[in-house]
Amino acid sequence: MLFILIAVFSLLLQFFLPWWIIAPVSAVLAALVGGTARNAFFSSFMAIFVMWIGVSLSKSIPNQHLLSGKVAVMLGLPQSPSSWIIVLLATGIIGGLTASVSALxxxxxxxxLKKK
Structure with a gap:
């Protein structure tokens, strides 16, 4: 449940707000719905990882990964037909870690607050 909520709210809000909106969305939803610390961490990581990879692929496939390939070269990766995959994975991991730490x-x- 937390996975779906974070993915949907983050996707909708990122159309209008900056990328870092995933942090407050993950924190608030994990505070409201998160069952355990492990669930909050991994659900939010996977939600943003999958969502960002999906959005990146939907923008990268139509232009034959041209921009992703150029970003890979800028990052010092070897120019190869599959270097765009590393850029996509790095994007997903960065977003996932941001969301998971915020959810935690x-x-x-x-x-x-419960203990008081």
Whole structure:
């Protein structure tokens, strides 16, 4: 449930707000819905990882990965037909880690308020 909520809300809000909206969305939803710390961390990581990879692929496939390939060269990767995959994976991992750390913070914030 947390996976779907984070993916849907993040996708919708990223049309209008900056990329980092995934952090507050993950934190708030993990504080409200997150069952365990492990669930909050991994659900939010996978939600944003899958969502960002999907969005990146939907924008990269129509132009034959031209921009992703150029970004790979800018990052110092060898110019090869598959270097765009590394850029996509790095994008997903960065987004996933941002969301998962924020979700973990939201979960522990709720836990701290519960103890008082």
């Amino acid at each position: 913070a939201g979960y522990y914030w709720r836990a701290a």
